[in-house]
Amino acid sequence: MNSLPVLEVNGLMRSYGGGKSLFGKRKPVIHAINDVSFKIGEGETLGLVGESGSGKSTTGRAVLHLETPDAGSVRFRGNELTLLGPQGLKPYRRQMQMIFQDPYSALNPRMKVGRFVAEPLVVHGVEKGSALRDRVAELFKRVGLDPSFMSRYPHEFSGGQRQRINIARAISLNPAFIVADEPITALDVSIQAQIVNLFQDLQDELGLAYLFIAHDLSMVRYLCQRVAVMLRGRIVEVAPTEQIFSDPRHPYTRSLLAAIPIPDPDRRRPDRTPFDVAANIPAREAQMVEVAPGHFVLDQTTQ
Amino acid sequence: MKHFFKDLTSSKAGLFGAVLLVIIVALALLAPMLHLPDPTRGDLRARLAGPTWDGLFSPGAHPLGTDEVGRDILSRLIFGSRMTLMVACTAVVLGGIVGTILGILAGYKGGFVDKLLMRLVDIQLAIPLMLLALLIVAALGPSIQNVVLVLALTSWIRYARIIRAQVLSLREREFVQSAHAIGASTLRIMFLHILPNVMTPALVVGTLELARIIIMDAALSFLGLGVQPPTPSWGRMLADGRVYLSSAWWAVTFPGLAIVLTVLSVNLFGDWLRDYFDPKTRSAK
Incomplete structure (x- = not known):
């Protein structure tokens, strides 16, 4: 973390609504993400956890400018991305990719998967003709698929295979950073481990950095070096993985950790009061405080 | 191409539609070579002669009867199909291309482009299509180009709406x-x-539209705004024959049947085509 981070996000905001409806009524503004800041080092995995609707996916998409952030800055290896137009962003799109949650809707049903995996290479004019074919075959092998599958359509594949195809597409341009938006949530438990291992192998091999969005905390613990916890569009706690599991500071983090099931039928969960989100909405002016080296918590005690 | 025919023969309805359509198109294309009686020349001695199969191959035979001025109905049907098919196909393709492109544009771009195009569609839908067609043909004059243009104009909105959705x-x-995310251009x-x-939806709309346009073209001819006499057209034949419905059933029945069969074959073939283009159903077989 001492060297230049691969990605640095500061005060990112994104809200929806606020426009006028047909008859001039104002729609309410919803802040999907509010003042989100984090850093990811080269080859590092940052886990992003939180409940549904907490803004995890929006964060991932705003970082890649699939949605234009309202405010804040996103720096890739020190280069500011927020002010670039679509053309200016194109070279950075080679470096940053996304893997989506639903492997069924992430593939174009009318495009042969070989062509789909080859598309980034074609768009960026990297390879052509037989070299392109060889490269795609190599990518198929890399993610554990038979290159003869290249001429098939997506519906002929299982969920796990589809996710492998998505991964092949995402790594085709040798990116430095990948946003993985709940990439294993839609898969069978037996397949999840295979895909997670593939993620790790690729990281070791290619030096990838991940923003790994998830709500399965045991997977996050296994895969991530650091974890950020989101609540209602704000990051409430960031810390190295072991630290957050052993010493959670924010009440929401504690409640999340307490919810991890323990596979022991004889052990009864202690009675606990459910976490009251409404009473714990992060205050607008709350600041992050460093409670231990690298461990930041949103300070809400001030009010 | 081999796969195409193999798949087609495995679908009874699709094959029926395709065969019928091929026959209709072949008859239309080969009409001048079939030694049919002149479709525009009447024979007043044989007015409203009933269908007869006697002496089928003799020069004066009228297997489907004659109309009120003694013109051979079979010949008029076959020559009429040339005009109908040409007008309908051109209109469907024209409307389809324009409608699909505008539909994609409206749906994908959203915002102002979408609003503009969809209000345009709304406005056009608020005017009865037949009235619109009548107005335009009446204003511009009843030529083939104008009829095609009008039919395409009534057609694009259907593609645009469905494609946009x-x-x-x-x-x-x-x-x-x-x-x-990979930086592909719009x-x-x-x-x-x-x-x-x-x-797939465009094709489905297309076949429905082809059927609808054949009927609409017939309706325009029926009202005297389509192809001008003495050029034969199915709608015109219906209009002229309807007066004699009680005494000479053949004068309206055969043109009506021709329209029904053509529309049916287009629909059956279209249904099969839709399944064929869907990779899901294609490999299931």
């Missing part, structure tokens, strides 16, 4: 997002990712 849902699909996304996924 499809695109609205496709736009949010993750593979489109993924195309954004044009590339619209033509490589969106267009192939709206071909």
Whole structure:
């Protein structure tokens, strides 16, 4: 973390609504993400956890400018991305990719998967003709698929295979950073481990950095070096993985950790009061405080 | 191509439609070579002669009877199909191309473009299509080009609406997002990712439209605004024959049957074509 981070996000905001409806009524503004800041080092995995609707996916998409952030800055290896137009962003799109949650809707049903995996290479004019074919075959092998599958359509594949195809597409341009938006949530438990291992192998091999969005905390613990916890569009706690599991500071983090099931039928969960989100909405002016080296918590005690 | 025929023969309805359509198109194309009686020349001695199969191959035979001025109905049907098919196909393709492109544009771009196009569609839908067609043909004069233009104009809105709705849902699909993420251009996304996924609905609308346009073309001719006499057209034949419905049933029945069979074959073939283009149903067989 001492060297230049691969990605640095500061005060990112994104809200929806606020426009006028047909008859001039104002729609309410919803802040999907509010003042989100984090850093990811080269080859590092940052886990992003939180409940549904907490803004995890929006964060991932705003970082890649699939949605234009309202405010804040996103720096890739020190280069500011927020002010670039679509053309200016194109070279950075080679470096940053996304893997989506639903492997069924992430593939174009009318495009042969070989062509789909080859598309980034074609768009960026990297390879052509037989070299392109060889490269795609190599990518198929890399993610554990038979290159003869290249001429098939997506519906002929299982969920796990589809996710492998998505991964092949995402790594085709040798990116430095990948946003993985709940990439294993839609898969069978037996397949999840295979895909997670593939993620790790690729990281070791290619030096990838991940923003790994998830709500399965045991997977996050296994895969991530650091974890950020989101609540209602704000990051409430960031810390190295072991630290957050052993010493959670924010009440929401504690409640999340307490919810991890323990596979022991004889052990009864202690009675606990459910976490009251409404009473714990992060205050607008709350600041992050460093409670231990690298461990930041949103300070809400001030009010 | 081999696969195409193999698949076609495995579908009874599709094969029936295709065969019928081939026969109709072949008859239309080969009409001048069939040694049919002149479809525009009447024979007043044989007015409203009933269908007869006697002496089928003799020069004066009228297997489907004659109309009120003694013109051979079979010959008029076959020559009439040339005009009908040409007008209908051109209008469907024209309307389809314009409607699909505008539908994709409206759905994908959203915002002002979408609002403008959809209000245009709304305005046009508020005017009865037949009235609109009548107005335009009456204003511009009843030529073939004008009829094609009018029919295409009444047609594009149907494609545009359905395609737009499809695109609205496709736009949010993750593979489109993924195309954004790799930096694909808008044009590339619209033509490589969106267009192939709206071909099925476009084709379905197309076959429905072809059927509707054949009927509408017949209606325009019926009202005297389509192809001008003495050029034969199915709608015109219906209009002229309807007066004699009680005494000479053949004068309206055969043109009516021709319209029904053509529309039916187009629909059956279209249904099969839709399944054929869907990779899901294609490999299931």
